[in-house]
Amino acid sequence: MALLSILTPALVVVLCLVIGFILFKPQETTWTSPPQTTAGSRPWVDQDLQDDTEITATEDEDVDLADSHEEEELPHVAFSLPRHTEEAALKRSKDFYNLMNQRRSVRFISPEPVPRKVIDNVIRTAGTAPSGAHTEPWTFVVVSDTEMKHQVRLLVEEEEEMNYRQRMGDKWVQDLAKIRTNWVKEYLDVAPYLILIFKQTYGTLPNGKKKTHYYNEISVSISCGILLAALQNVGLVTVTSTPLNCGPRLRLLLKRPANEKLLLLLPVGYPASDATVPDLKRKPLEEIMVHV
Numbered sequence: 001m002a003l004l005s006i007l008t009p010a011l012v013v014v015l016c017l018v019i020g021f022i023l024f025k026p027q028e029t030t031w032t033s034p035p036q037t038t039a040g041s042r043p044w045v046d047q048d049l050q051d052d053t054e055i056t057a058t059e060d061e062d063v064d065l066a067d068s069h070e071e072e073e074l075p076h077v078a079f080s081l082p083r084h085t086e087e088a089a090l091k092r093s094k095d096f097y098n099l100m101n102q103r104r105s106v107r108f109i110s111p112e113p114v115p116r117k118v119i120d121n122v123i124r125t126a127g128t129a130p131s132g133a134h135t136e137p138w139t140f141v142v143v144s145d146t147e148m149k150h151q152v153r154l155l156v157e158e159e160e161e162m163n164y165r166q167r168m169g170d171k172w173v174q175d176l177a178k179i180r181t182n183w184v185k186e187y188l189d190v191a192p193y194l195i196l197i198f199k200q201t202y203g204t205l206p207n208g209k210k211k212t213h214y215y216n217e218i219s220v221s222i223s224c225g226i227l228l229a230a231l232q233n234v235g236l237v238t239v240t241s242t243p244l245n246c247g248p249r250l251r252l253l254l255k256r257p258a259n260e261k262l263l264l265l266l267p268v269g270y271p272a273s274d275a276t277v278p279d280l281k282r283k284p285l286e287e288i289m290v291h292v
């Protein structure tokens with residue numbers, strides 16, 4: 001009994017130390033090394049990026065050091081670009097800013113047809129984006145079929161109604177009040193095109209094994225930015241929409257494979273003649289740039 005009364009406080013102290021260690025163990029905050037796999041050394045991943053690049057080898061993934069041996073032999077060729085005078089560059093920089101500064105998210109789109117070839121070129125332009133290890137991890141699904149657009153609308157409106165009523169929460173809904181959005185998405189029927197951009201979380205090698213798509217989310221996001229600029233360049237409008245909780249159902253509706261995840265849904269067309277936009281202001285240069 002005496003031994004037990006000495007041991008009990010000691011046990012309590014040991015237990016406290018163990019619990020304390022588990023709870024307050026220092027967390028990795030920046031760079032962490034993923035677990036080593038059969039593939040041997042694997043790249044380090046920036047945890048802050050929250051990109052779901054698949055870098056751990058599974059049974060069906062390629063375990064060779066390089067995903068494609070052919071590309072090790074890729075020749076390097078001379079590169080040059082036409083050089084602008086300082087004056088011309090200044091003018092071009094102003095003109096491009098003025099063009100892009102007119103871009104707005106437009107939720108009232110005209111049903112007027114848009115030439116298909118213009119859409120093809122806009123997507124070609126998006127496909128010029130840089131990508132991790134030149135993996136080009138994007139799929140642009142262009143929907144012009146009336147019935148398919150309607151199916152997309154029904155699905156999105158069903159989920160968005162639940163988003164506004166339950167999932168987004170009061171704060172988010174209040175923050176959006178000034179933009180006057182809700183779950184009714186007429187533009188999904190009316191716009192001549194819907195472009196759904198999917199990121200490929202991995203690819204497939206000629207031997208059927210998985211191909212790593214490094215930084216796929218950032219790569220596809222850059223490509224979407226270029227796509228928005230290309231639309232603006234030809235006088236088309238869109239709204240950068242991210243329909244919460246619709247990704248997996250839209251993927252199935254559009255018969256896309258399991259390695260693809262929806263990033264954005266862009267209705268595309270000319271602005272409706274009575275279109276309105278919220279009178280938002282943009283931050284001035286001094287607020288967004290730090291010159292060191």
Ligand SMILES: NC(=O)C1=CN([C@@H]2O[C@H](COP(=O)(O)OP(=O)(O)OC[C@H]3O[C@@H](n4cnc5c(N)ncnc54)[C@H](OP(=O)(O)O)[C@@H]3O)[C@@H](O)[C@H]2O)C=CC1
Pocket residue numbers: 052199241242243244245246247248249261262263264265
């Ligand atoms: N969820 C995300 O990480 C991202 C979502 N988006 C876009 O934001 C919108 C709302 O997304 P969400 O609320 O997740 O609803 P979704 O319906 O698009 O996604 C539901 C689940 O599917 C998976 N998923 C779908 N799209 C992505 C994606 N692009 N990147 C990583 N995982 C994805 C995730 O599960 P799991 O991780 O188990 O695969 C997610 O929790 C959609 O337009 C989506 O495409 C854009 C970038 C990232």
Ligand SMILES: Cc1cc2nc3c(=O)[nH]c(=O)nc-3n(C[C@H](O)[C@H](O)[C@H](O)COP(=O)(O)O)c2cc1C
Pocket residue numbers: 103104105106107179181239240241242243277280
């Ligand atoms: C990542 C991202 C997600 C967005 N999601 C939506 C969305 O789901 N629905 C929508 O109507 N607008 C969406 N927008 C558009 C923003 O509301 C819009 O960009 C913002 O109000 C500024 O207006 P502007 O695009 O006209 O400059 C999104 C924009 C971004 C960049």
Ligand SMILES: N[C@@H](Cc1ccc(O)c(Cl)c1)C(=O)O
Pocket residue numbers: 160176179181182183241242243244
């Ligand atoms: N996806 C909803 C809500 C929404 C609207 C506008 C936004 O900028 C954001 Cl971030 C979300 C919708 O399309 O209404």
